[in-house]
Amino acid sequence: MLIFEQGQPGRRSMAEAPGGSSAPLDFPAHLMRRQLPRFPEVSELQVVRHYTNLSRKNFSIDTQFYPLGSCTMKYNPRGAHRAASLPGFLNRHPLMAETNSQGYLTCLFELQEILAEVTGMAGVSLTPMAGAQGEFAGIAMIRAYHQSRQDHGRTEILVPAAAHGTNPATAVMCGYTVREIPVKADGDVDLDALKLAVGPQTAGLMMTNPSTCGVFDRAIAEIAQTIHQAGGLLYYDGANLNAILGKVKPGAMGFDVLHLNLHKTFATPHGGGGPGAGPVAVASRLLPYLPTPIVMKSKDFYRWSTEHDFPHSIGRLSAFMGNAGVLLRAYYYARVLGRAGLLRVAEYATLNANYLMQRLVDLGFTLAYPTRRASHEFIISLSPQLKQYGVNAMDFAKRLLDYGFHAPTTYFPLLVPECWLIEPTETESLEQLELFVAALEGILKEAAEDATLLKTAPHTLPVRRLDDVKAARELDVKWSYGEEKTRST
Amino acid sequence: MLIFEQGQPGRRSMAEAPGGSSAPLDFPAHLMRRQLPRFPEVSELQVVRHYTNLSRKNFSIDTQFYPLGSCTMKYNPRGAHRAASLPGFLNRHPLMAETNSQGYLTCLFELQEILAEVTGMAGVSLTPMAGAQGEFAGIAMIRAYHQSRQDHGRTEILVPAAAHGTNPATAVMCGYTVREIPVKADGDVDLDALKLAVGPQTAGLMMTNPSTCGVFDRAIAEIAQTIHQAGGLLYYDGANLNAILGKVKPGAMGFDVLHLNLHKTFATPHGGGGPGAGPVAVASRLLPYLPTPIVMKSKDFYRWSTEHDFPHSIGRLSAFMGNAGVLLRAYYYARVLGRAGLLRVAEYATLNANYLMQRLVDLGFTLAYPTRRASHEFIISLSPQLKQYGVNAMDFAKRLLDYGFHAPTTYFPLLVPECWLIEPTETESLEQLELFVAALEGILKEAAEDATLLKTAPHTLPVRRLDDVKAARELDVKWSYGEEKTRST
Amino acid sequence: MPYIPHTESDVAHMLSALKLDTIDQLFDEIPPDLWAEKLEIAEGISEMSATRLMTERAVTSDRQLNFLGAGAYEHFIPAAVWDVVTRGEFMTAYTPYQAEASQGTLQTIYEYQSMITQLTAMDISNASLYDGASALAEALLMAVRCQKKKSGQTILMPMQVHPFYRQVCETIVAAQGIQLQLLPYDEGGQIDQTYLAQLNIEGVVALVIPQPNFFGVLEEVHALTDWAHARGLLVIAQVNPMALAVLVPPGQWGQSGADIAVGEGQPMGVPLASGGPYFGFMTCRESLVRQMPGRIIGRTVDLDGKEGFTLTLQAREQHIRRSKATSNICTNQGLAVTAATVFMSLLGAQGLAEVAQQSHQNCEALIKKVSVIPGVKAHFNRARFHEVVLQLPVAAASVIHFMAKQNIQAGVDLQPFYPELTQHLLVCVTETKASADLSRYVDVLAEAIKLVVAV
């Protein structure tokens, strides 16, 4: 039942009203609203009960194993949440005087330093509000770099076929055309194709390493050389940084610019779709172009950068300076983990992925890249199951929900048919992995014995399989008043 | 699965350890623990996931309608929770200097005043930690009163048959014997029986009004007179104060001493069994005996009472001064409601109860006291249904759980056979009441058509009907190590 | 190991299943010369130490009396909002790709979309963009896509749109060759309509109308909308949602309403939090929906015909359309939107209107009080909403500096953004300010001015 269906005209959650006297407004009549918007009219208990119960219809890290590949659904420390929620941070206006903000600015400054160190880059800007905005900032910096050198012929960004959708979309937002580079059967980028593709039109290459194929591209040095020799720059999509944190620095691989998804690698909560934070880090030649503001330190005083500090900046990306609350959580996380802890992230994420991969192989599942080590994630293809039982990757995924596990990422990357991208993360225990294996064993058996069970799954969730086609065809994207009386669901 | 079954030797939630260096302890060897207790050895994620998922197995006000009679399961304002959780309150040591505690003491002082006003009594002590401890304090004061007058022959406390179990249990704890007074068919105390029972041995009478029969005893003035004439005192069990808050003051009814259940009438959360708070209020002749400490005000300075203030106090009831956090919540609640809001509590609680009673009568349910107004609660007897379908009050209750409603109080008060004590509270909406009525209508139909469905209910909860007999007979009240390996559930 | 559950025997078991001796061997496909040296980062600390550290850091900005607005507004947030929103099931879920396991998030956003369209009187809302500034930038891109048949891609941008919003628009639209043409403001702080009348609109595709504008001043939204529509321009409304509880909503501007309406959602239950996470909302006319960026939630049915919610019109999005998507946005500001939904439900339309009214009245009360200080007055003389440009007898920066030392955040110095506003302070007052707060502000301001004059 929607919150709109629980209202009654005149009902209010009265304690929430500001109270006090309200003289009539003195606005010009033609600028005043004539009729209040039609909102739910509900009591405080109704609101609390409604949204509490709605929340119970979600899967989440706190309640389920959530091996969603490429999304790094690791435990989100509650301590980070508390620290970021301290009144001094939570009630701080973004434009508060620097003299009253030294504690806050210190955290951000130190976070910049930590991110520079783990990425092996020369400078960091924290302002991008998610991975995709980081990508935008990065490609905009590549663009600014070429322009500053009057190198105007570079109109193309190269992107491996396995890339995340945000990569090509970003390149286009930055005014580039996109050329896809094929990926070989072993998951590495097709170097020959890359060499053929590069040229004076190449502004840069965007890639993740390890890639969304779940493997580390062994030829990264040669790829970097190829791009650099052609005059292009290398962009690193940091969504997979969890796989190599502390182990390999993107800077060492030859990348010129990158973003980090703090809501993945640095364990900040995803919030059912956000917020995130996508700081960018750059090699020294791109320093002048960093998006602003950045926290500067002068003689123990922390301050925001001004236009004088970064006259060539690509500019500002948010009204203030990004998702501060996410940054504070990431800072807390980095401090608690410290040097050794950050390194362990990659080690145990990789251990969990490889172990789980092995166990699924034992069950008879088909790996997309059977000759390779898994990074922090790996891909199985359910094509054999589709052929044998007529049950596809989505059917398997939906049935897995019935077992109380969130599904892996399905049908991405696009190049693997009936694809499952599985990322257990380092915070899950061996027992949890085994429970997942047992569930898949069960489902495999069900597929053989009763395929319909999978094709009509899920069966135990608040709703069964939803009709996406109807959703798109008969667009219903908001409540209409008047519906109360006619509906019966 | 128990938390103990999720551990692995050596696993830890490491961020939670205090860190720092630990020199070996310098205690005498024979006083040192030789082996650590065997605790779960689990990760932070395991703990969070385990208890989050456990919580999801509870019904609660925040998720369900919870018409548990006598328990006043009304909405617990989140604002009160936030106010009581302010760091200045939460981190305050109970013995903190009064000079640093003026804000806190002000809240308590004003709460004392508010409670005195709504009860019509002369003085208040906030220290009892629940209703039952309030009862203890009250009866102990009655005892102290009689003793101070050298009136040593009063050995008996009278209690109506409908009384809550804590009433007789309390009287006994205070060294009294208990005599039960019958209740008439109309729910009022049997005045004739009472008159026969009183005498020089009568220390006092404990009663609630409205009683747990859900009716207001109309002869209360005569009851009071009877007890007072016999030299006894009147104790008011404030568990039902929600029914008359602001409407009738217990002091006006002739009561000499009472407790309030702040976790009922003042909307503080019950916490799955506590904490509560059971402040006591007294008429002036009992003032000297109030349990301590009490907050005193001298020239705008708030301080704790000392022995000099209350040399005849019955004494202290808790290590510090009761459930401070509950008191702060109740204070917040009283301030938000204020004069008019407190009165409305009784009005709308009573309206909801009487309306729901009427609706159940319309469905054909049998009232225990059909000639009476409901107070904030009322009783139906399911005896007719037991006779007709072989389905008892408990079966109905368990089936109601399947419909997503908590059950009313069953089999209490004991004097009504197949009893349901139903208390909707004022914070539930008309629609919610109608949904409850519809559920009962459905269950009534099921009882007629398929009684087994009820007798084996619930069917949709985490467990089905539990074996209480086995629980008592084969006492299993803690986890035993070694079980991990042998169990399979 | 913080957050990592592996015991030594777990690791031994797992390695042996992999027929390996060390975890490092799992990295053997990575060329050894790429392996990092030890990180130059301090050793880890306990939750207790980290909490203490952060608590000490937070104290420096605690307990400030705040009169800053400028796009981020201090409104009271009922406790229920974040108590519910930070439940693990909301906070630690991902984007609702598996609809059946995400009905909580999906229905909440559907309800959000319903409320935002009510508030703006627009047809369609998306599920959020990053913040108000990036929402405006996306609106510009969207407007250009919608006007593809028109030649040119210039957007009229009033000077009194938030300066940071204008900067963000510059950053984001520049690469696609879109121009922002700045419009001057008149002596009342509004869009200069006489200037507009003479404007050559060759190559122009849209007009941005802020309501209220950065100065807190109300624009003549009806006349401006009709002016733009008469010339075939799209109207992009940039609005404060709290103000919309009392001001005519963009869907009702002029004859036919704005085409796209965006804004900063923060006033709807999201704490100031140093600037984020907030959320940008975006709404539009139904006919433009296929050009809209960001996620949209639709209602549909399941196999049994039961109501349910799911991501819809995904063909606009990067994960399906890749380089042809309407935007690159993926992660948005879901949790802030959840908070806004709970907030709007709790306050209701009447409650929001009362907050808006109370804020406005408090602001007018402050202006009155402050005007007794010689040389202090409201700079613009038009109707405004809960924010005002105060003209001071001295430089704003010195006053701000002095008042900050008294833990009063006095306002925003306008000089860096508007060189012509040399001694001007942008001050915001919301419903959170009691009369004693206003008096304190006035007293300390007077003191500050005296001191600065004396220097």
Next chain:
Amino acid sequence: MPYIPHTESDVAHMLSALKLDTIDQLFDEIPPDLWAEKLEIAEGISEMSATRLMTERAVTSDRQLNFLGAGAYEHFIPAAVWDVVTRGEFMTAYTPYQAEASQGTLQTIYEYQSMITQLTAMDISNASLYDGASALAEALLMAVRCQKKKSGQTILMPMQVHPFYRQVCETIVAAQGIQLQLLPYDEGGQIDQTYLAQLNIEGVVALVIPQPNFFGVLEEVHALTDWAHARGLLVIAQVNPMALAVLVPPGQWGQSGADIAVGEGQPMGVPLASGGPYFGFMTCRESLVRQMPGRIIGRTVDLDGKEGFTLTLQAREQHIRRSKATSNICTNQGLAVTAATVFMSLLGAQGLAEVAQQSHQNCEALIKKVSVIPGVKAHFNRARFHEVVLQLPVAAASVIHFMAKQNIQAGVDLQPFYPELTQHLLVCVTETKASADLSRYVDVLAEAIKLVVAV
């Protein structure tokens, strides 16, 4: 109407169903002369105003450097504890009478009982009592019930049991004619064993042994337990659960262990919170279980044989047994117990031991530092746990007063409780104190003493 959902038309509909005109008619069975006049209570205020009021009140006790212990201990509480515990499903549920709808609470308490019995090495735990003091009082009553065959009902109560606990015991056991016979402490602050040796134990049923005692001093628990058991007395241990992570648990005291062990549960994840809600824990030997007060949770099976949890042995309780119940307790401290369970799971046994060790070491470090101040030293010379009686050269009250002005809570003045301890301060140090905190304490204490001496 705050928290009340009724609209005017709801009320009209409901009244008409009841065939009434006004709500007041529902009260027509109440004699009119009993109806109250208008309450003399202020009008209601909004959540915003109430929050502001409470915030201002809370500030007066905020940011204190706390060295108070005396039965309430400041330990660090991981954020996860109360984030989980304050979920609506835990916080707003009632006592788990409907077991099938309360498995969350029930299983949690079962796990709690398991952990507490591990910690104390006792057989059985109940689900909590109000606090440490009332748990001790209930233990006395229980001991008397268990010793029914013995004549007399005197309990040996050492002076160095928390004075407030002794007062609570007095209040609660007095009515049943139970006597507390006080035992003196020796020069080391322990139970005087030579005194015991000569004691006439006629009519005595039990001995209370605190560990550590109110002075922080460790008692000779083995010798004392054996002494008592040799004389047919029950042993009631009154223990700090945090100390039990490193000290020999009551179940292992002497030859056969304590009979009943109780204590204050607050150190296990419950905030200081001005004194409550805390929780009293109570454990006992299996043979005594039927005399135990309070709720007990048992594991059982459902109709399908599936594991489940339920209230058990209810025949001891007031709601079944009424006047024959083992106690009148009904509502207990469920939510605090839930917090303790999460806390103990997070810390683990090793973590608890580390907290205990760190606290102890910090206390010893403070004693060392503070001893350089002339006239300041530890008063008792025996092993102790994280708390110490400091002897001062001046009255403790003046020192406390001075240090409170510097926002340091210096300790508890012992004179009101022990007239012989004229210049003595009870000081507690936990793991939360950093070395800078200790130095600050020492500096301000030295200053305070100087000042007091000068007066």
